[in-house]
Amino acid sequence: MVFLQNLMMLPQNLATGFSVLADPVNILYSFLGVLAGVIIGALPGLGPSMGIAVLLPLTYGMQPVTGIIMLAGVYYGAMYGGSITAILINTPGDSAAVMTTLDGYPLTQKGKAGKALGMAAFASIIGGTVCVVAFMLLAPIISHFAVVFGPSEYFALMVLGLTSIAGMTGKSPAKGFLSACIGLFIATIGLDVVTGIQRYTFGITNLFDGIDFIPVAMGLFGIAEIISTKDTSGKLKVTREDIRFKNLLPSKEEWRICVPHIARGTVLGFIIGMLPGAGATIASFLSYDLAKRTSKRGHLFGTGVLEGVAAPESANNAASMGAMVPMLTLGVPGSGSTAVMMGALMMFGLTPGPSFFEKNVEFAWGLIASMYVGNVFLLILAICGLPLFIKILNVKMPVLNGVVMGFILIGSYALNNSLFNVGLTIFFGALGYILKKLEVPSAPMVLAIVLGFLTETSLRQAMILLNGNFLGIFSKPIASTVLILALLLAFGTPIKKLMGWLIAKRKVAH
Amino acid sequence: MLPIMRMANRVLGICSILLSIVIFCLGKSMKLAFFSGYTPGPGFLPYVVSCGIAIFGAIILAGSFLGKADAGEEKSGDVVLGIFQREEIRNFVSVIGTSILVVATAPYLGLLTSMGIGVAAIAKLLGTPGWKGIILLGIGSTIVFYLIFSVFLSVPLPKGPLGF
Numbered sequence: 292m293v294f295l296q297n298l299m300m301l302p303q304n305l306a307t308g309f310s311v312l313a314d315p316v317n318i319l320y321s322f323l324g325v326l327a328g329v330i331i332g333a334l335p336g337l338g339p340s341m342g343i344a345v346l347l348p349l350t351y352g353m354q355p356v357t358g359i360i361m362l363a364g365v366y367y368g369a370m371y372g373g374s375i376t377a378i379l380i381n382t383p384g385d386s387a388a389v390m391t392t393l394d395g396y397p398l399t400q401k402g403k404a405g406k407a408l409g410m411a412a413f414a415s416i417i418g419g420t421v422c423v424v425a426f427m428l429l430a431p432i433i434s435h436f437a438v439v440f441g442p443s444e445y446f447a448l449m450v451l452g453l454t455s456i457a458g459m460t461g462k463s464p465a466k467g468f469l470s471a472c473i474g475l476f477i478a479t480i481g482l483d484v485v486t487g488i489q490r491y492t493f494g495i496t497n498l499f500d501g502i503d504f505i506p507v508a509m510g511l512f513g514i515a516e517i518i519s520t521k522d523t524s525g526k527l528k529v530t531r532e533d534i535r536f537k538n539l540l541p542s543k544e545e546w547r548i549c550v551p552h553i554a555r556g557t558v559l560g561f562i563i564g565m566l567p568g569a570g571a572t573i574a575s576f577l578s579y580d581l582a583k584r585t586s587k588r589g590h591l592f593g594t595g596v597l598e599g600v601a602a603p604e605s606a607n608n609a610a611s612m613g614a615m616v617p618m619l620t621l622g623v624p625g626s627g628s629t630a631v632m633m634g635a636l637m638m639f640g641l642t643p644g645p646s647f648f649e650k651n652v653e654f655a656w657g658l659i660a661s662m663y664v665g666n667v668f669l670l671i672l673a674i675c676g677l678p679l680f681i682k683i684l685n686v687k688m689p690v691l692n693g694v695v696m697g698f699i700l701i702g703s704y705a706l707n708n709s710l711f712n713v714g715l716t717i718f719f720g721a722l723g724y725i726l727k728k729l730e731v732p733s734a735p736m737v738l739a740i741v742l743g744f745l746t747e748t749s750l751r752q753a754m755i756l757l758n759g760n761f762l763g764i765f766s767k768p769i770a771s772t773v774l775i776l777a778l779l780l781a782f783g784t785p786i787k788k789l790m791g792w793l794i795a796k797r798k799v800a801h
Numbered sequence: 802m803l804p805i806m807r808m809a810n811r812v813l814g815i816c817s818i819l820l821s822i823v824i825f826c827l828g829k830s831m832k833l834a835f836f837s838g839y840t841p842g843p844g845f846l847p848y849v850v851s852c853g854i855a856i857f858g859a860i861i862l863a864g865s866f867l868g869k870a871d872a873g874e875e876k877s878g879d880v881v882l883g884i885f886q887r888e889e890i891r892n893f894v895s896v897i898g899t900s901i902l903v904v905a906t907a908p909y910l911g912l913l914t915s916m917g918i919g920v921a922a923i924a925k926l927l928g929t930p931g932w933k934g935i936i937l938l939g940i941g942s943t944i945v946f947y948l949i950f951s952v953f954l955s956v957p958l959p960k961g962p963l964g965f
Contacts, residue, residue, distance in 0.1 A: 348950075348954075349949070349954070351954055351956070352954055352955070463861070463864075465857045465860040465861050465864065466813075466857075466861065468853065468857045469813075469817055469853075469854060469857040469858065469861065472850050472853035472854045472857060473820075473854065475846065475850045475853075476824055476847060476850045476851070476854070478846075479846050479847045479850065483843035485840075485843070486837070486842070486843050488831075488833065488843045489831070490828075490831065490833060490843055490844075490847065491824075491827060491828075491831070491847070514896065514897075514900075517892075517896055518889060518892045518893050518896050518897075519889055519892070687924075687928075687929055688927070689923070689924045689925075689926075689927035689928045689929045690924050690929055690934075690938060692896075692923060692924070692927055693919075693920040693921065693922075693923040693924035693927070693929075693938065693942070694920060694924075694938075694942055696896060696899075696900065696919070696920065696923050697916050697917075697919065697920040697942050697946055698946075700900060700903060700904075700916060700919070701912065701913075701916055701946055701950050701956075701958070704912060704956070704958065705950055705954065705956040705958075708956065708957055710904055710907060710908070710959070713900075713903075713904050713907075714904055717897060717900045717901060717904065720896070720897065720900070721893070721897050724889075724893060728809075728884045728885055728889075729809055729810075729813050729884070730806075731813070743846075746846075747841075747845075747846050750841060750845075750846075751840050751841055754839060754840045754841055755839060755840050758839050759836070759838070759839030759840065
């Protein structure tokens with residue numbers, strides 16, 4: 292019933308979205324966002340999280356819808372951009388492009404760089420566009436059902452968001468949870484909203500409003516990456532002939548082989564992208580594995596087959612669209628990049644969550660419309676802009692790093708015209724680098740800072756409603772289901788390991 | 802000698818436990834109440850979080866004693882040089898040191914001027930050869946930052962004696 296209602300409203304909502312997008316400024320920023328995203332994604336080590344964090348200051352003073360259209364463009368542009376260096380120099384632009392190197396680089400070595408780049412572009416765009424349709428159909432329905440959510444359900448959702456991303460990011464769940472706990476502590480710094488008591492401010496007035504997530508994200512994702520980036524300039528050995536238009540287009544036979552893998556990668560990527568914490572990297576790993584197992588040429592994977600590029604590329608762009616669903620409808624970002632985007636929305640005074648689609652019709656549908664147009668821009672740029680991206684990849688990394696540092700530092704100053712924020716950015720940059728070397732993931736910390744305030748507020752509201760009985764949260768069916776899911780996600784892996792160890796021990800004893 | 806990552810995990814575990822103690826003691830000294838009436842007080846989340854940091858720090862610490870070393874794990878006694886490569890330490894000092902200098906000099910030189918010098922210094926320290934390109938980069942980036950932040954975004958950046 293709700294689905295049909297939503298379907299009936301679809302043309303009207305889409306028309307609203309495209310009327311918002313018809314503003315030339317919005318179209319221009321969508322294009323600029325995609326362009327910047329592809330360039331940032333193509334630079335080794337720089338991923339979508341960093342791209343969004345670094346470019347966030349450019350949206351100050353913009354209309355919220357324009358700002359978020361640009362940042363969304365950066366997001367999916369960077370998801371594709373990561374494949375360029377993965378294919379050309381065997382260095383993934385970000386972790387989601389790791390699987391693309393397996394067959395992308397061997398294709399370059401065989402002199403088929405153009406084919407690999409072309410297929411990566413088409414697979415990304417097909418995955419992205421199909422998932423915008425799924426997003427458009429699904430998001431309002433989830434919002435509709437989530438409208439009944441009260442503080443208890445909200446609190447449970449926040450816990451789910453935090454536990455899933457902390458438990459599934461990085462090599463060690465304990466380090467992920469440690470990172471999330473530190474983030475929650477940072478979120479408590481400032482004046483307590485209920486009592487007005489200072490918490491960990493030490494009388495520093497700049498801390499009274501708390502620590503904004505932007506300097507933290509810029510430091511953790513930006514500066515930490517700059518310090519550990521390796522110079523890859525001069526490694527590119529691509530001729531102009533390799534990237535000629537006709538060499539980028541896959542043949543009929545290649546399409547026939549790749550389309551089923553693109554379709555499977557798209558569905559898998561979208562579903563995995565919607566799960567909090569899973570993200571594009573896991574989606575691309577699973578999609579590659581699925582393609583290898585279902586392909587007739589599975590034994591050739593890793594030697595340079597086009598479907599080995601198509602499957603992970605369709606999945607990682609599909610996952611980036613899927614990750615938008617829980618972020619906008621439930622207020623639970625599923626990855627570091629969507630956490631930064633959610634922070635940006637809150638900076639604009641918008642709170643993602645169940646009533647988001649109802650209260651911000653123009654904004655939400657404007658964003659959806661921009662994704663269609665953004666994917667067209669991505670296709671145009673992927674085909675026509677390749678020579679430009681390859682030129683940029685040849686720029687020396689120290690020069691690029693210097694300029695990016697300038698953007699980060701002035702950007703963090705521009706947040707509220709304070710050098711204190713610049714100091715914070717530098718501090719978190721240094722901390723982020725140390726944590727990175729200790730294999731402590733940064734994404735849970737940023738997510739915890741974004742969600743910290745909402746988590747604490749919803750818990751306090753829930754406790755008032757439940758007369759201080761915390762266990763009362765478990766009497767609410769939705770909240771208890773979500774909390775149990777969160778606990779399973781948090782402790783599922785250790786329990787599985789413990790069970791495995793006990794079974795192995797019993798076998799040895801017998 | 803202990804494998805490097807296990808040693809690093811021990812340091813991380815101990816530092817986490819110490820951090821949790823600091824958070825808890827500071828909360829107590831600030832008299833942050835755990836509960837106020839029926840609702841969690843201003844100290845509720847910080848105390849819970851400090852317990853979480855201690856627990857996960859302890860898990861990491863315990864894991865460093867109980868876990869087996871990976872086959873490829875490097876076995877060297879120098880934790881700092883084992884985890885942080887020499888080139889990265891140089892990058893760290895260059896980037897963080899220059900950034901601190903930019904913040905320190907911004908109120909006197911103006912943010913754009915000190916940032917232009919900072920961009921050039923970072924590019925040089927990270928390994929750009931020659932001076933001509935570096936000088937052009939410093940001037941060029943200052944102009945670009947001026948156009949974006951001062952003209953386009955109207956951000957009131959701190960000005961120096963040169964008027965920008």
